[in-house]
Amino acid sequence: RxxxxxxxxxxxxxxxxxxxxxxxxxxxxxxxxxxxxxxxxxxxxxxxxxxxxxxxxxxxGGMLDRVKQAAWRMIQQMNLKTIFAPSTIAAIVGFIVGLVPVIRRLLIGERAPLHVIQDSALLLGDGSIPSVTLVMGGNLLKGLRRSEVQKSLIVGIVIARYVALPVIGTVIVKSAINLGLVPKDPLYQFVLLLQFAVPPAMNIGTITQLFGAGENECSIIMLWTYALASVALTFWSTFFMWLVA
Structure with a gap:
């Protein structure tokens, strides 16, 4: 000792x-x-x-196992059927089919063995466009009948959507072009810039209906943003074409 x-x-x-x-x-x-x-x-x-x-x-290994278990518990708690809209699931499936050569040769093409599946998918896809338009029209009509959102909030959202966001997007894209991160293709640059000036996605209304939260507010916001989209989108499209020319 x-x-x-x-x-x-x-x-x-x-x-x-x-x-x-x-x-x-x-x-x-x-x-x-x-x-x-x-x-x-x-x-x-x-x-x-x-x-x-x-x-x-x-x-x-223990840390990795704990991370996997936490991720698996989170996936089990989430309702994936509610999160992913049918159009999103269809886009993911189409991306996988186009990415895997074996599946692409089986489904796509006139001589493909499973060409009938592609024809059925095209038929359903053609019918989804008017269906989505009807859903959007119902949301806009609901927003026209009710006004539960303050006018100042609507004005702020419209300004952020059609004024602030396109300006920020223009600065980001031009900075990326100057740094060499974006190729000098006018069409590619125009598409990048145009993404900052489009109205909100129609899937937002579908998601609010699936969750059952904020349906009326979303309908009112969608009404005013789509009502002003024709003017704002025309102006920004002209400006972006002049910018990339």
Whole structure:
């Protein structure tokens, strides 16, 4: 032992006749604190034990397993059917079909073995366009009948959508062009700029109806943004074409 041995006289503590313990003898030695050498030795053994029980690979593997479990629990709690609209699912499936050569050769083309599936998908896709238009028209009509949103809020949204966002997009795209991040193709630049001036997506109304929250407010906002879209989109399209020319 590196610490000093301590002798304690345990026999000095005895029960008296009345049940109260007697005081310790004067020559009893009080326990001393461990020396710095013993502390260093204990810390060395603790570090060595931790190094032998926890390998670096095991720690990384445990962390990775915990992240996977947390992600899986999050996926199970989410309602994917509510989050993804049918048009979004169709776009993802079409992207996968076009990306995988084997599936593309089976489905796409006049001589493809499963060409009938492509024809059926095209038929359903042609019918989805008027259906989405009817849904948007119903949302706009609902927003026309009610006015639960303050006028200042509507004005702020319109200004942010058709004034602030196109200006910010123009600065971002021009900066990317000057830095060489975007190719010098006028059509490509025009499409990038045009994305900042289009009205809100029609799927927003579908998502609010699926969740059952903010339907009336969304209808009113969609009404005014689409009512002003013809003027704003014409102006910004002309400006963007002049900018990339």
């Amino acid at each position: 590196h610490s000093k041995e301590v002798e304690i006289n345990y026999s000095s503590v005895k029960n008296s006749s009345n049940g109260t313990p007697e005081t310790e003898a004067p020559n009893s030695i009080v326990a001393l604190l461990p020396s710095p050498e013993s502390k260093a030795l204990v810390e060395h053994h603790v570090i060595k034990l931790a190094a032998t029980t926890a390998e670096p690979g095991e720690c990384e």
